[in-house]
Amino acid sequence: MPTDLLSPLTLIVGDEELLVARAVSDVIRAARADDPDVDVRELEGSDVAPGDLGEVLSPSLFAERRVLVIHAAEDLGKDTAAEVLAYIAEPLDEVTLLVVHAGGAKGKALLSSLQSAAGRTLSAARITRPGERRDFLRAELRADGRVVEEEAVGALLEAVGNDLRELASSASQLLSDTHGPITVAAVNRYHRGRAEANGFAVAERAVEGDLAGALELVRWWSMVKLEHVLVTSALANTLRSMAMVASAGRNPAGVLAGQLGMPAWKVEKTQRQVRGWRPEGLERAFQAVAAADADVKGGAVDQDYAVERMLLAVVQARGAGR
C-alpha cells in the first residue's frame, strides 16, 4: 500500500515520540522504495522562517520527488503557517508533505485546517493509562498475526515497565526469539527477575537485610543509568521513617500515623522493617549513607562502588548492637 502512504498530505496528531517516529519513517521508507533518489527534508516548526517553505515547496525544473516533514507544527509562526495552508490549497504532485502536530490548544486553527485537507490523519496521542499501554503492547505482539495469551501481555508489562520504546523493542525481540503462540512461559523465560529499579526498592531490600537483592537491583539499574543520588536519598528517607517509628513507642499504626504525619500503611510497613534494628545500628547506617551521599556528589572516583559499599554497610549495621 505504498500509494496510500504517499498521500500528498499526511497529518500526525499527538506527541508520543515512538509513534510519531514510526509513522514518519514508514512514509520515508515507502517514498524511498518508490524512488531511491527522493529528497527528504525534516524541519522543526520553531526553526522555520518565512520563505523557507517556498524553497522546498515550489515546483522544480526536473520534478524530482520530495518528502518534507514539518515537526512540531504547533510552533510555526503566523506567516509560515499561512504559507503551509497556501501550499495545501495548491499541492504539487511530486511532493509528499508530513505535518506533525502535538494536538494541543497551541496552533489550533492550523490543525483544524490541516485536518480538513489531509488525505491521511494518524493519531500519535500520548499513552498514559495502563489500559492503553496494554492495548498497545497487545497490538505489537499480534503484529505478525501471532496468537498471544492475555496473561503473557500482563507478564511482559510487569517485567519491562512503562517505557513505550522498551515495550516495543522487547515485544519485537520476543517475537523473533519464539515460535508459535506467545505464552506466559515464553515471557518468563526471557524476562524473569527483571523489575523496574528505583531508590526505594533498593532501600527496602537493604534495610530488610537482603544484600543480594539490593545489589542485584542496583546492578540492573546501572545497566540503564543508575541515579546514585536517588539511592542515597531514598535510603536516608527510609532510615528516617524507621527511626521515627521506632522511637514513637508501641502504639497502633492508626494512632502513630496521626502523630508522625505518615499514611497508616507506611507506618505498618516501617514497623515491620524496623524489627531487627537497634539504635546503634541505625546510627551506623545513617553515617554510612551520609558518607556515601558525599561520595556520589563528587567525593569518590567510582560512584557505583560508593553505593555498593553503602548497601553493604547498611546491611551489616542491621545486625549491629544485638
Add this chain to the structure above:
Amino acid sequence: MSVFDDLVGQQAVVLQLQAAAAAAARVVAGDDSTASAMTHAWLFTGPPGSGRSVAARGFAAALQCEDRGCGHCSACHQAVAGTHADVAVVVPEGLSLGVAEVRRIVAHTARRPTAGRWQVTLIEDADRMPDYASNALLKAIEEPPPRGVLLLCAPSVEDLLPTIRSRCRLVPLRTPPADAVAEVLVRRDGVDPAMAAFAAQAAQGHIGRARRLALQEDARTERRDVLSLPRSLHGVGSALQAAKDLVDAAQAEAARLTKDRDASEREELSTALGGGATGKGYTGSAPKGGAGALKELEKRQKSRGTRTSRDALDRALVDLAAFYRDVLVVQLGTGTPAIHGDLGAQAATIAGATTPESTLRRIEAVLACRTALDGNVAPLLAVESMALALRTG
C-alpha cells in the same frame, strides 16, 4: 581619629599600613627615598569577621587622603563608602568572580587617577576568582601601571594562585581578641559593657556576628536554640528531631533574610520589562523574553538563598563545636575561659557525664558535618548523621 579606628585588635597591621600610606604620600610629593614601604599589590588575609575589607578600605582611604587617613575629610568618607572616583570596590555577589569582570577591573587599574594620587582597586572575596580569572588579573600585577594599587581580600594565602600571591605584599590579620571586640561594641554601637563582653566572647572574634548578637534579640534566641541541641539527644528519635529543628531554623533564617530583597528585585525587573505600565504604546503583555529574564532572576535568587541557609547552618555548627570545646576545657581543667560563658553549667554537666575522648569525637563529628555540607551532602542527612554521632560520642 583615623580611618583605622574600626580595625579591632590589629595594631601591627595598622602600623604597617600607616607607614605605607606615609611613604605613598611622599611618592605623590615626588620623594622616592622611602618608596619601598609602598607597593602596588596587597593581599589582606584573615578569618571571617577579622576585618579584611575594613582594613583594605581604610588603606584605600589613607592613600587618597591628604593627611594619610584622617577619617573626617571627604576623600576618607568617599573611599570608605566606596564612592571615591579613584577607588573601585568589587564585591562578588554570585558564586564566583568571572573573567569578564576581572578584565574590566584590569582596564580600570590602568587609568590615571583623577585626583592625582592613586588609582585603587579593591576586590573583596578574591578567593572567588576561578583560575582563569586570576590569570587575567596576573598581567596587571606583573606590570603595574605607575599609580595603580590593587587590594585583594581572601581568607587565607592558599586561596589564591601562587603566581598571584607571590606578587602581593601580605597583610595578615589575626582573630581579634574578645576584649578588643567588646571595646568597639561599647564605643561605636553604645552597647552595655556586660552584653558587649558576652557577645564578643560568643562570636569568637567575628565582629559582625558579635554586633548582631549584642543588638538583635532573635540572633541571641537562635544561638540559644542551637546550643540546646546537646541536651536533646536522649534517643535516636529525639536526636533526629533536633537535627530537623536545626536545619529548619537555618532555612527559616535564610528565608527571612532574603525574602524582602527577592521581592523588591522581582518588582524592579518586572517594572523594567514594562509590567504594570499604562498609556500609549502599552500592549498589555510583557515584551518577548520577559518571562525568561524573570526565570533567570529567580534562579539566581534561589542559589543565593541556598548559600544563605548553608551559611546560617555553618554558623550554628561553629557555635556547637565551640560548646564541646568548652566541655573539653572543663574536663581537662585547663582554666581557659569558656566561649559560651552563659552555658557554663550545662557544659559542666555534660563534662561530668562523659569522657574527654568522647568529647573529642563529638567535636570531630561537628567538623565532619561542616565538611559534608561543603561537599553538597543533603543538609538534613548530614546534620542527622552528626546528631546521632553526638548522641553516642
